[in-house]
Amino acid sequence: MWDAEAIRSGLPTKRIGHFIVALEEVGSTNDAVAKLAESGAPEGTAVVAEQQLRGRGRLGRHWESPKGVGIWTSVLLRPFIPSPQAPFLSLLAAVAAAEAIEETTSLPVQIKWPNDLFLEERKAGGILAELSVEGMSIRHLVLGIGINVNHCPDDFSVELRPSAVSLRMALGRPVPRLSLLRSLYLKLDYWYDRFLVEGSRLVLDQYRRRCLTLGKAVEVKSEDGVFLGDAVDLGPGGELLVKLPSGEVRAVFAGEATLRIERRE
Ligand code: BTN
Numbered sequence: 648m649w650d651a652e653a654i655r656s657g658l659p660t661k662r663i664g665h666f667i668v669a670l671e672e673v674g675s676t677n678d679a680v681a682k683l684a685e686s687g688a689p690e691g692t693a694v695v696a697e698q699q700l701r702g703r704g705r706l707g708r709h710w711e712s713p714k715g716v717g718i719w720t721s722v723l724l725r726p727f728i729p730s731p732q733a734p735f736l737s738l739l740a741a742v743a744a745a746e747a748i749e750e751t752t753s754l755p756v757q758i759k760w761p762n763d764l765f766l767e768e769r770k771a772g773g774i775l776a777e778l779s780v781e782g783m784s785i786r787h788l789v790l791g792i793g794i795n796v797n798h799c800p801d802d803f804s805v806e807l808r809p810s811a812v813s814l815r816m817a818l819g820r821p822v823p824r825l826s827l828l829r830s831l832y833l834k835l836d837y838w839y840d841r842f843l844v845e846g847s848r849l850v851l852d853q854y855r856r857r858c859l860t861l862g863k864a865v866e867v868k869s870e871d872g873v874f875l876g877d878a879v880d881l882g883p884g885g886e887l888l889v890k891l892p893s894g895e896v897r898a899v900f901a902g903e904a905t906l907r908i909e910r911r912e
Pocket of ligand 1: 674675676677699701702704706710712718719720721763772773791792793794
């Protein structure tokens, strides 16, 4: 069982994790944090659970969150930035999670745009950012982070098995979840602070280094529909810049970019 005091003790963060709620079981940690946010919880409040009964993924998907093997956590942010900039914070969370995993396991983590964590071409984690706005300003943002840590293959459903991986499966031995979670909060705190002080550039540099989507042929599903192109770069807000066959470069702010295998005749 997660021990809130052990997670928090001596954690040298400015904002993240001064108040931590550790639960045995929850519907979704994102919902638990949103509820705390509504009752005035301070920025940096975190909820972590052993198991989620209704874990959510992006694009309305279910997120498998079995007991005792993952990191299922959400963190409350209250940034003073215009609400259209909020999606950038989910890219920032992906950088933080990738660094925390690398620091704890030495496994090389890549990010598939916008915020899927990949190991050995399979998904090891993801981020779900949920925003509460008032006009153009942000009331609060919940950053939900899921990492498949100590799953054995059987801990994934049959449908997920071909495309999912855990850190333990990639490393060949179990990974200490407490060290990983503390490292995650530390990295999140570090990059969030740098972003607030210096803007997005440094985070984007780190993101680009790890992004497996850039330079690839992609199929994009976004609010503009489905289209093909080449992922050429990121814009200042983390939007994916995709060059269409016509030469036009389109900015994709939300959606999914699946890699295409180029067929050369
Ligand atoms: C995705 O890749 O689709 C995003 C997955 C996000 C999962 C995490 S686990 C903690 C938090 N609570 C949820 O219900 N979802 C996020």
